[in-house]
Amino acid sequence: MVLGKKYTDESENGIVSPDEFKKMLDELFLLSGVLNIGDSIPWIDFLDLQGYVKRMKALSKKFDRFLEHVLDEHNARREGVKDYVAQDMVDVLLQLADDPDLEVKLERHGVKAFTQPRLPPHLYSI
Secondary structure (H helix, E strand, O other), rough: OOOOOOOOOOOOOOOHHHHHHHHHHHHHHHOOOOOOOHHHHHHHHOOOOOOOOOOOOHHHHHHHHHHHHHHHHHHHHHHHOOOOOOHHHHHHHHHHHHOOOOOOOOOOOHHHHHHHHOOOOHHHHO
């Protein structure tokens, strides 16, 4: 299990509603497959003629807010507990981020990157 619990909830303590999360995932899948004219013609990229870049940035902020909430909740659960045992992937990644002996330091944005929704590899093949 990656996050350890269900974060899309109808109650007031859920960070996003199930409908909103579904819309975020639909938007992610849509935007990951669009053909952006600015990618083909770089000198007009700054115009964002189709509006995809604006939509990608807005979606990125939504996912960042969601993942920040998840990490804050996991950190709050770990605080004050001596010899905390990791219960899910986020806990393991946060423990690695706190480990000063690692050769390559894992930072908070790295933990978020590992937990982001990823497209299945078969969707990348043409």
